[in-house]
Amino acid sequence: MIQVPTAPWAHYLGDGAAWAGAALAARWQHRRWPDEARLLARDAQPGYFLALGIGALAGAWLFGSLNTLRGPIVTLSHSVAGALAGGIAGVELWKARRGVRRSTGGAFVLPICVGLAIGRFGCLFAGLADQTHGVPTGLPWAVDLGDGIGRHPVQIYEAGSMELFLLVYLQARRRRRNWAVAHAFHAMIIVYAAQRFLWEFLKPYPPVIGPFTIFHLLSLGLIGYGSLWWRGSNAGRGPAAAGIAGAEGVALCLPQPDDEPVRSLPRAGAGQDHHRG
Numbered sequence: 540m541i542q543v544p545t546a547p548w549a550h551y552l553g554d555g556a557a558w559a560g561a562a563l564a565a566r567w568q569h570r571r572w573p574d575e576a577r578l579l580a581r582d583a584q585p586g587y588f589l590a591l592g593i594g595a596l597a598g599a600w601l602f603g604s605l606n607t608l609r610g611p612i613v614t615l616s617h618s619v620a621g622a623l624a625g626g627i628a629g630v631e632l633w634k635a636r637r638g639v640r641r642s643t644g645g646a647f648v649l650p651i652c653v654g655l656a657i658g659r660f661g662c663l664f665a666g667l668a669d670q671t672h673g674v675p676t677g678l679p680w681a682v683d684l685g686d687g688i689g690r691h692p693v694q695i696y697e698a699g700s701m702e703l704f705l706l707v708y709l710q711a712r713r714r715r716r717n718w719a720v721a722h723a724f725h726a727m728i729i730v731y732a733a734q735r736f737l738w739e740f741l742k743p744y745p746p747v748i749g750p751f752t753i754f755h756l757l758s759l760g761l762i763g764y765g766s767l768w769w770r771g772s773n774a775g776r777g778p779a780a781a782g783i784a785g786a787e788g789v790a791l792c793l794p795q796p797d798d799e800p801v802r803s804l805p806r807a808g809a810g811q812d813h814h815r816g
Contacts, residue, residue, distance in 0.1 A: 545666025553661010561654035590633035598625015644724025663694035700734035732761035
């Protein structure tokens, strides 16, 4: 059993480190692959980020509190899974009102993954007070969070899952794989929700339907969202429906105010540095 030093304030330290890491990751991603940032800037008015922020805040506290209010320690709390779901709901409602039909999440993939991976270590070192710990286990890598009981380090499981996805994504993005260019956000949501669904069985949260907790159901909803978006894009106009400029420089149908196809995109390397590395 591994002894882990814990302190409640470590959660806030982890949050701060997660935000800082996400900001640095966003800066790196936007400089490395500027297409996503330009497309987001074209579609995202101030109302977009307002809807994103309000949705994320509401979802975080709603789903977190729905879970902990049913537990042995009744308290309000917030959840990163709820924040993702709420942010997605807020953005999709804003896009529906504005007529934006393409995915706008590609620019957030790297920062979200980095923030999740770092933030989970803050949860780990916050200990039992954070209420994100795992159930008891006798495995050699069980962690003692201060009560002498070996538990699954579910925070490390989640952080490792997102780090693994991040490595796969960066390799695929560098090689311009279709899924990494056109569906990276959907892939990230599906992977995040799938691994979260799995690790929820190792947490002492109260079930709501059979063995399933609030976060099991939320994870299934996120998997459904990502899958439907992905299938809908492929059934429509393929990668162009996601609004990402392809490497071939051929005619792409990007959503415009008059919905006219763009047919004069320059080829990569012709007069400008279209793609760095």
